[in-house]
Amino acid sequence: MRFSKSFIKTYKEVPKDAETVSHKLMLRASMIKQLTRGVYTYLPLGLRVLQKIEKITREEMNRIGAQEVLMPVLQPADLWKESKRWFSYGPELMRLNDRNARDFVLGPTHEEVITDIFRNTVTSYKELPLNIYQIQNKFRDEKRPRFGLMRGREFIMKDAYSFHIGQKSLDEEYNNVKGAYYKIFERCGLNFRAVEADTGSIGGSESHEFMVLASSGEDDILYSNASDYAANVEKATSIIEIKEDNSEELEKELKETPDCKTIEEVSSYLNVPQEKTVKALLLKEILESGENKYFIAMIRGDLDINEVKVKNLVNATLELEMMNESDVENLGLKAGYISGLKDIESIKNGKVKVIADETVIKLKNFVAGANIEGYHYINTNVSDLHIDYVGDIRTARAGDKSPRDEGTLEIARGIEVGHIFKLGKKYSEALGAKVLNDKGIANEVLMGCYGIGISRVSAAAIEQNNDDFGIIWPKSIAPYLVDLILVNSKDEVAFEVSEKLYKEMLSNDIEVIYDDRDEKAGFKFKDADLIGFPLKVIVGKGAKDGIVEIKHRDGSKNLEVKIEDVISYIKEFERS
Numbered sequence: 231m232r233f234s235k236s237f238i239k240t241y242k243e244v245p246k247d248a249e250t251v252s253h254k255l256m257l258r259a260s261m262i263k264q265l266t267r268g269v270y271t272y273l274p275l276g277l278r279v280l281q282k283i284e285k286i287t288r289e290e291m292n293r294i295g296a297q298e299v300l301m302p303v304l305q306p307a308d309l310w311k312e313s314k315r316w317f318s319y320g321p322e323l324m325r326l327n328d329r330n331a332r333d334f335v336l337g338p339t340h341e342e343v344i345t346d347i348f349r350n351t352v353t354s355y356k357e358l359p360l361n362i363y364q365i366q367n368k369f370r371d372e373k374r375p376r377f378g379l380m381r382g383r384e385f386i387m388k389d390a391y392s393f394h395i396g397q398k399s400l401d402e403e404y405n406n407v408k409g410a411y412y413k414i415f416e417r418c419g420l421n422f423r424a425v426e427a428d429t430g431s432i433g434g435s436e437s438h439e440f441m442v443l444a445s446s447g448e449d450d451i452l453y454s455n456a457s458d459y460a461a462n463v464e465k466a467t468s469i470i471e472i473k474e475d476n477s478e479e480l481e482k483e484l485k486e487t488p489d490c491k492t493i494e495e496v497s498s499y500l501n502v503p504q505e506k507t508v509k510a511l512l513l514k515e516i517l518e519s520g521e522n523k524y525f526i527a528m529i530r531g532d533l534d535i536n537e538v539k540v541k542n543l544v545n546a547t548l549e550l551e552m553m554n555e556s557d558v559e560n561l562g563l564k565a566g567y568i569s570g571l572k573d574i575e576s577i578k579n580g581k582v583k584v585i586a587d588e589t590v591i592k593l594k595n596f597v598a599g600a601n602i603e604g605y606h607y608i609n610t611n612v613s614d615l616h617i618d619y620v621g622d623i624r625t626a627r628a629g630d631k632s633p634r635d636e637g638t639l640e641i642a643r644g645i646e647v648g649h650i651f652k653l654g655k656k657y658s659e660a661l662g663a664k665v666l667n668d669k670g671i672a673n674e675v676l677m678g679c680y681g682i683g684i685s686r687v688s689a690a691a692i693e694q695n696n697d698d699f700g701i702i703w704p705k706s707i708a709p710y711l712v713d714l715i716l717v718n719s720k721d722e723v724a725f726e727v728s729e730k731l732y733k734e735m736l737s738n739d740i741e742v743i744y745d746d747r748d749e750k751a752g753f754k755f756k757d758a759d760l761i762g763f764p765l766k767v768i769v770g771k772g773a774k775d776g777i778v779e780i781k782h783r784d785g786s787k788n789l790e791v792k793i794e795d796v797i798s799y800i801k802e803f804e805r806s
């Protein structure tokens with residue numbers, strides 16, 4: 231491509247509403263253009279990057295025997311009603327009507343469609359296992375679309391779905407895909423980690439997220455400094471010290487705690503360590519019917535509640551929300567002074583369910599809210615509470631012991647670029663996807679699903695590879711490998727040499743952009759660094775002596791090369 235003819239328009243100014251490095255650089259380097267919030271055009275350079283990521287993804291998916299299809303974006307709501315996700319997916323689902331007022335959705339993911347295809351196509355176990363994938367635009371009406379391609383409302387995903395008879399077959403395929411994902415992200419030049427992830431309401435047995443390590447990431451990852459344990463903080467567990475308390479249980483006693491809303495205030499006012507207090511969170515689940523289920527979740531005062539764990543413990547389908555003021559009032563609760571006391575009316579009559587973290591039931595003679603404005607009890611005991619659920623609802627923290635007691639947990643931020651999941655029978659049961667087994671009996675199949683955020687990968691790669699001047703593309707996904715720069719277009723010798731080199735590069739299948747523009751050298755160099763081509767081949771004054779300069783964008787090398795050696799140098803670099 232000749233730069234002079236290209237549809238590339240770079241910008242010096244940092245765009246106003248772009249917060250992350252990748253978003254800023256993608257806009258400045260002419261990779262993407264926003265159409266509306268969370269919706270982007272991929273400009274020629276950005277598209278080339280995506281196509282490379284897609285190519286790597288296809289190669290590795292094909293290698294494990296997955297087969298590519300392309301399913302419709304537009305999907306009838308009936309399928310989503312069958313799976314019940316029409317009701318549970320919430321406002322992220324883009325819904326629309328056709329001219330006959332029938333409900334449709336724009337696919338955020340394709341479990342329903344693929345399962346429908348499967349149930350109408352596959353009849354026998356002999357046709358399994360199967361792994362079907364596609365690369366396609368997905369639609370999600372995200373609450374906070376942001377960071378450019380990182381969280382779009384329309385974005386590109388590779389989604390794969392596998393079908394099995396028997397857990398063993400699903401387990402094997404899950405591992406195959408996991409292996410393929412390692413290769414894909416390695417080949418994309420990313421520094422990443424696979425972490426254990428929450429399986430959520432689907433309740434599948436296993437799930438991993440692939441996290442690109444970057445400070446701008448939206449997820450917290452906890453990992454052991456002494457083993458391979460790594461998990462999303464939503465899922466992570468840890469070991470903390472819980473001392474056995476053999477003291478005698480005392481009678482609870484009401485104490486005034488004026489204006490003490492936080493556990494820190496209560497603990498310092500009563501001069502009791504936070505470890506001898508209990509704090510509570512007031513949560514609700516809004517059901518399909520529009521009714522609410524209410525929960526009081528309690529944990530030892532010095533620890534924090536993990537709402538994802540609470541959601542799983544109570545088997546909620548939708549994310550839990552905080553109770554609002556009127557909920558609290560209707561239930562006769564006093565916000566800031568709550569605990570699961572058994573004599574509270576709405577607890578007694580079961581309107582509110584009480585959840586206790588494992589740490590709570592080990593406590594004795596602790597401080598807990600009295601459900602009276604401005605009061606707590608001291609010397610509360612478990613026997614004073616009504617507890618419906620006990621479980622691990624604690625947020626693991628950096629510094630805690632790793633769950634298998636191998637080392638200490640450390641924390642890092644990650645960008646989720648891939649997610650693999652053992653779905654089990656969720657969709658095959660809901661949609662009746664069965665095959666005959668070897669005894670002629672119809673059985674629901676087991677399924678796995680596997681996503682990669684193709685467009686997000688391009689942004690994540692920039693988050694990890696940039697400097698003050700611009701992007702430093704890993705060579706495997708760079709829009710062009712080489713930027714051939716003619717320093718001075720009036721220099722006839724240099725002009726001849728660069729024209730010749732350009733043609734030679736093309737005939738050698740080298741991906742080259744040729745900066746033949748009638749611009750100052752500095753201007754061209756700035757663009758080259760901003761866009762981040764791995765190599766600059768600079769044709770300047772040395773051309774008359776048969777010499778050009780080659781600069782590596784990552785700063786590793788900067789050398790003079792004889793013109794006749796340029797092609798082999800680039801070929802060598804490409805292979806290395």
Ligand code: ATP
Nearest residue numbers: 379380381382385387646647648649681682683686
């Ligand atoms: P997140 O927690 O970031 O919203 P998710 O759990 O909703 O992700 P999945 O449903 O597992 O994501 O989708 C598969 C992959 O698609 C994700 O791993 C991510 O890389 C990508 N992805 C999801 N949502 C978006 C989005 N709004 N914009 C760009 N990529 C996305």
Ligand code: MG
Nearest residue numbers: 322370372381
């Ligand atoms: Mg999401």
